[in-house]
Amino acid sequence: MYLPKSFHETRVDILHALMRDYPFATVVMHGADGLVANHLPLELVSDTALHGHVARGNELAKADGVSVLVIFHGADGYVSPNWYPSKHETGREVPTWNYAVVQVHGRLRVVEDPAWLRQLLERLTDRHEASQPKPWHVSDAPADHIEKMLSLIVGLDIAIERIEGKFKLSQNHPDGNRAGVLQGLAEREGRRDAELSDLMQQAEERGNGR
Numbered sequence: 001m002y003l004p005k006s007f008h009e010t011r012v013d014i015l016h017a018l019m020r021d022y023p024f025a026t027v028v029m030h031g032a033d034g035l036v037a038n039h040l041p042l043e044l045v046s047d048t049a050l051h052g053h054v055a056r057g058n059e060l061a062k063a064d065g066v067s068v069l070v071i072f073h074g075a076d077g078y079v080s081p082n083w084y085p086s087k088h089e090t091g092r093e094v095p096t097w098n099y100a101v102v103q104v105h106g107r108l109r110v111v112e113d114p115a116w117l118r119q120l121l122e123r124l125t126d127r128h129e130a131s132q133p134k135p136w137h138v139s140d141a142p143a144d145h146i147e148k149m150l151s152l153i154v155g156l157d158i159a160i161e162r163i164e165g166k167f168k169l170s171q172n173h174p175d176g177n178r179a180g181v182l183q184g185l186a187e188r189e190g191r192r193d194a195e196l197s198d199l200m201q202q203a204e205e206r207g208n209g210r
Contacts, residue, residue: 001103001164006172009165012047014206015102018074018165019044026071027158029108031059042070042158043124050104050158051120061154064110068158074100075195079170083184084177098169098181100199105162111155118146120155169200178204 009015019025023041030036036059042052050070054060076099087093111117122138129135138146170178182200185193 001101001166003164003166004172007166007168009100009167012163014167015163015165016044016047018100018102019072019104022072022074024073025050026073027060027156028069028071029060029063029066031063041124041128042156043120043127048160050106050156050160052156052158053117053120053153054156055153060108060156061110063108066108068106068108070104070106070158072102072104074102074167075192075199076100077185077190077193077196079181080184083180084173085180086174086177093177098196098200100165100167100169102163102165104158104160106158106160109157109159111157113155114147114150117150117153117155121150167199167203169196169203171203 019042023043025040025042027038027040027042028035038054038058038060040052040054042050045051076097079096079098081087081093081095084093118138125136125138129137170181173181178200182197185197185200
């Protein structure tokens with residue numbers, strides 16, 4: 001990943017926070033016919049491991065021991081040069097895109113253990129159902145149905161070997177331009193604009209706004 005110093009995020013707590021907030025990841029590996037990408041929710045269970053599951057027919061289910069690249073995509077959005085005060089002074093600005101991503105390099109282990117799988121599904125379900133008025137639980141479904149579903153999937157245990165983050169949040173611009181971007185995002189109110197604005201403000205508060 002192209003990683004200019006001003007956008008390089010190395011603090012593990014910040015990287016983990018993005019991974020938990022945006023758990024739907026892209027998993028890339030070398031397959032028989034070249035690069036293969038799959039998209040699935042993953043759970044960060046420790047500093048050194050990610051857990052997930054896929055259908056038995058998925059390429060990942062047959063990839064025990066392979067190296068994988070896992071990409072977590074945070075908030076992102078188009079940035080108009082019209083938002084920069086400096087553009088109105090000099091005209092010397094161009095459009096760009098702000099975003100935050102985390103890349104994890106690791107090694108995959110395929111898990112067949114039904115008990116391991118059930119515990120994973122219960123954790124994932126409980127986490128993502130927590131905001132529902134009446135959360136659904138795995139135990140709400142008939143036991144034979146759950147057993148059948150478990151037989152159709154395998155677990156993924158990804159050992160984290162390296163992790164890096166790129167938070168491109170206008171750090172390479174002066175204060176006035178960054179304030180202009182925040183104002184532009186607030187006025188546009190597009191998809192993920194509020195989330196992107198929050199990331200930018202958090203970066204300012206942490207003192208790495210530039």
